[in-house]
Amino acid sequence: xxxxxxxxxxxxxxxxxxxxxxxxxxxxxxxxxxxxxxxxxxxxxxxxxxxxxxxxxxxxxxxxxxxxxxxxxxxxxxxxxxxxxxxxxxxxxxxxxxxxxxxxxxxxxxxxxxxxxxxxxxxxxxxxxxxxxxxxxxxxxxxxxxxxxxxxxxxxxxxx
Amino acid sequence: xxxxxxxxxxxxxxxxxxxxxxxxxxxxxxxxxxxxxxxxxxxxxxxxxxxxxxxxxxxxxxxxxxxxxxxxxxxxxxxxxxxxxxxxxxxxxxxxxxxxxxxxxxxxxxxxx
Numbered sequence: 037x038x039x040x041x042x043x044x045x046x047x048x049x050x051x052x053x054x055x056x057x058x059x060x061x062x063x064x065x066x067x068x069x070x071x072x073x074x075x076x077x078x079x080x081x082x083x084x085x086x087x088x089x090x091x092x093x094x095x096x097x098x099x100x101x102x103x104x105x106x107x108x109x110x111x112x113x114x115x116x117x118x119x120x121x122x123x124x125x126x127x128x129x130x131x132x133x134x135x136x137x138x139x140x141x142x143x144x145x146x147x148x149x150x151x152x153x154x155x156x157x158x159x160x161x162x163x164x165x166x167x168x169x170x171x172x173x174x175x176x177x178x179x180x181x182x183x184x185x186x187x188x189x190x191x192x193x194x195x196x
Numbered sequence: 197x198x199x200x201x202x203x204x205x206x207x208x209x210x211x212x213x214x215x216x217x218x219x220x221x222x223x224x225x226x227x228x229x230x231x232x233x234x235x236x237x238x239x240x241x242x243x244x245x246x247x248x249x250x251x252x253x254x255x256x257x258x259x260x261x262x263x264x265x266x267x268x269x270x271x272x273x274x275x276x277x278x279x280x281x282x283x284x285x286x287x288x289x290x291x292x293x294x295x296x297x298x299x300x301x302x303x304x305x306x307x308x309x
């Protein structure tokens with residue numbers, strides 16, 4: 037009788053083991069797929085935001101690239117790009133974790149909080165070397181930069 | 197007895213089929229990760245090439261390449277103030293992106309029509 041009872045226990049035990057293995061594999065695959073999707077989406081976001089911000093700044097430079105229309109200044113506690121056209125000034129700067137745009141008459145004064153939020157951004161630095169304008173932004177622990185050469189800027193040493 | 201044998205056999209076959217499908221999914225996840233990294237490198241390379249081309253036009257030093265990237269540039273004067281440039285961005289000795297551009301040099305525009 038004992039071998040028969042032993043045989044009766046093996047099959048249910050094997051069935052339970054196989055079912056448990058199936059559940060383990062299904063759970064592992066679900067976790068793996070979730071992590072893979074999360075990593076890909078996170079990586080995509082990390083690249084999209086800074087690149088879009090830099091592309092936006094570069095296109096704004098090209099849009100306002102005319103004599104006397106482009107300059108680098110300070111606004112709030114951040115470097116700012118100033119585009120002047122027909123008595124109006126567009127200021128592009130970073131404040132309170134956002135890339136902001138402020139469009140107003142040149143003779144009016146506004147605070148950094150008045151600008152329209154464009155994209156999330158931690159910091160913006162604008163540098164000039166000769167005829168080359170370089171934007172450097174920080175998003176999280178990553179740093180990205182892009183350089184633009186405005187055609188309206190004169191030789192180094194002359195006023196912009 | 198036969199029913200239990202058939203049930204076990206079916207369970208084993210289902211498990212084997214699931215493992216096979218799971219292996220395909222894992223392969224797709226790895227491929228997606230590789231494509232994401234490749235896309236990131238291409239985006240970075242395009243931005244570097246653009247910045248390098250702008251620096252060449254402004255007669256300034258090219259930007260500093262991030263770790264792993266190399267910027268190779270070549271400028272030729274085609275005559276009448278026209279410059280032709282080729283910027284190549286490499287990642288670990290393989291070419292990721294190539295940019296060819298032309299521009300009229302500073303000071304030459306005044307001689308135009």
